[in-house]
Amino acid sequence: MKTAVRLFFRTLRIALGPFMLLWERLSRPRAVARLAQAQALVDAQCRDLALYEFRTCPFCIRVRQEMHRLALPIERRDAQHPGTRRDELVAGGGRAMVPCLRIAAAGGTVDWLYESGAIVAYLRERFPER
Numbered sequence: 001m002k003t004a005v006r007l008f009f010r011t012l013r014i015a016l017g018p019f020m021l022l023w024e025r026l027s028r029p030r031a032v033a034r035l036a037q038a039q040a041l042v043d044a045q046c047r048d049l050a051l052y053e054f055r056t057c058p059f060c061i062r063v064r065q066e067m068h069r070l071a072l073p074i075e076r077r078d079a080q081h082p083g084t085r086r087d088e089l090v091a092g093g094g095r096a097m098v099p100c101l102r103i104a105a106a107g108g109t110v111d112w113l114y115e116s117g118a119i120v121a122y123l124r125e126r127f128p129e130r
Contacts (some may be wrong), residue, residue, distance in 0.1 A: 020058065028065065029068060031071040043073055048103065049104070050075045050102040051063060051074050051076050052079040055080065060098055062120065063123075079096065079098055079100075100114050101122065
């Protein structure tokens, strides 16, 4: 039964995935405009961030839309398939759940933030539009 459920959702994801990605592209919000110096500061701060994601996950799409709206060049890491990125996510965050934002602090500590709503709230607070 478990295999049948997984197969069903995998088939659904394969069938709907291209439409979800197209919708993401077509509904992309307009990016905020910052002065060049302010954007350079934001770019530097984003080097400490990485988003672990699945390409067709609706919650990941929500976070990517907000990243685009706030003009944040955060590194995106695909954790959908078994491999290095997925292993990093499980080892660091403890779960293979996406979206997950990896936040490296200046002192060398790393925080793992799960849940799209929490990630969006964090990005809005850390990178205000003005």
